[in-house]
Amino acid sequence: MEKVKKLDFCRLCKSKNLEKVLDLGKTPPANSFLKKSQLKDKEDFFPLVVNFCTDCGQLQLGHIVNPEILFRHYVWVSSTSSVTVRHFEEYANSVFKKIKLKKGDLVVEPGSNDGVLLKPFKNLGANVLGVDPARNVATRATKGGIPTLPHFFSLKIAKQIAKKYGRAKVITANNCFAHIHDLDEVVNGVKELLDKEGTFVIEAPYNIDFLEKNLFDIVYHEHLSYIAINPLDKFFYSHGMRIFDVVKRDVHGGSVRIFVKFGDAKHHINKSVQEFIDREKKKNLSDVFIYKKFAKKVQKNKLELVKLLKKLKKEKKTIAGYGAPAKSTTLLHYFDIGKDTIDFIVDDSRFKHGLFTPGKHISIVPTEQLYIRKPDYVLILAWNFAESIMKMHKKYKDDGGKFIIPVPVSRII
Ligand SMILES: [Zn+2]
Incomplete structure (x- = not known):
């Protein structure tokens, strides 16, 4: 497969009636952090365009970057964030109870990362199996006690798992469901592997929050689909499956947990x-106008934050970034914030220390640097964790430092 290809039909209903609603320009893949030795290499930049299907209401990227580029070596290791760990503990506990799982029941997770969700399932007594194409992460997970196959989830892999381990009582696909282009293949795999009375659980960011909270920076190349229940309900119906419950969760600025069963x-x-x-009908989610209005709001967010940062730089203030999640690549590029504005970025994950951000080449250092270099302002790029970050670094603020939250409306705290 080539590096990138254009998608000119709806992934869910196959309609060609797509309308462009947001264009964030070209950015490098959001997780392609660089080592110092790579800074002089040529980087790939791909278009970041969001299209809306006027037939079923699906929201999706206009281009598909080759998944081999995006997922084979993944830097993000879920368990390095304590908020993420707590979230997935709650996830496992509530699903275990809701589905009335028994000890020894099989739980399979495509896109399992380092096993952050499967670990609590295992602690509850489930038999667990992860599937993740990032070989480095799959190896770590397996060594850590969560057996993980280093593959992309497919019909073929699903058949192999069913043959070797039996049918799964639960299959979970979290953000990875939104990361996969061929959802027909995923659902066919699920149908092959899931027990007849089993449950397929998906958790992903939700379009109503995306639109209302201005979460444009969750748009990046991994994130191919943006989830609403109405288009997805029709999609599962066409596959002989049914969504049987939906619950709202707070992660990633607002997500939905969706439960699917055989018809x-x-x-x-x-x-x-x-x-x-x-x-969704009441909020006009099937009306293209809503998305155009959203694009204008994103533009306004950009103008205001850039104005604020320019003013601070004029006053000779120093600014650091906090967190280098994937979303920061979108934000830094679309807002065109580079080394002339941000001196360095601190991140809690030691896996990112010593690396540089994609495209903008801002250096990522340990969090202690906040107390050594004492920047006047900290721009919280991982804004969805802003509360816990500010709590954790109360001392920085007590010493006179200030936080800037960039999204949905830029503000100083
Ligand atoms: Zn469609």
């Missing part, structure tokens, strides 16, 4: 499903 399985369909669909 003839016993789970009763909760009224939540229709409630979500009704709310």
Whole structure:
């Protein structure tokens, strides 16, 4: 496969009636952090355009970057964030209870990363298996006690797993569901591997929050689809499956956890499903106008933050960044914030120390540097963790430092 290809039809309903609603320019892949020795190499930049399907309401990227480029060596290791760990503990506990899992039941997770969700499932007594194409992360997970196959999830892999381990009571696909182009293949794999009374659980950022909270920086090349219940409900229906429950979660600025079953399985369909669909209709999520309005709001967010940063630089203030998540690549590029504005970025993950941000080449250093170099301002790039970051670094603020939260509206705290 070539490095990037254009997608000119809807991944869910196959319609060609796509309309461009947001254009964030060209950016490098959001997780392609660089070593010092790579700084002089030529980097790939790919278009970051969001299209809307006027037939089913699906929101998706206009281009697909070859997954071999994006996922074979992944820097993000989930368990380095304590907020993420706590979130997935709650996830495992509540699913275990809701589905009434028993000890020894099989739970399989495509896109399992370092096993951050499978670990608590295992602690509850489930038999777990991860599938993750990042070989480095899969190896670490396996060594850490969570067996993980170093593959992309596919129909073929699903068949192999079913043959070797039996059918799964639960298959979970979290952000990875939004990361995969061929969702027909995923669902066919799920149908092959899932127990007839089993549950497929998906958790991903939700479009209503995306639009209302201005979360444009969750747009990056890994993130191919943006999830709403209405288009997805029709999609699963066409595959003989049904969404039977939806719950709202706070992660990533607002996500939905979606429970899917076979059409003839016993789970009763909760009224939540229709409630979500009704709310999406009420919020005009199937109207392209809503997305155009959103694009204008993003533009306004950009102008205001850039104005604030320019003013601070004019006053000779020093600014550091906090956190180098994937979303920071989108934000830094679309807002065109570089080394002339931000001196360095601190990150809690030791895996990122010594690396440089994609495209902008801002150096990433340990968090202690906040107390050594004492920047006047800290721009929180991992803004979804802003509360816990500010709590953790109360001392920086007590010593006279100030935080800037960039999204949805830039503000100084
Ligand atoms: Zn569609």
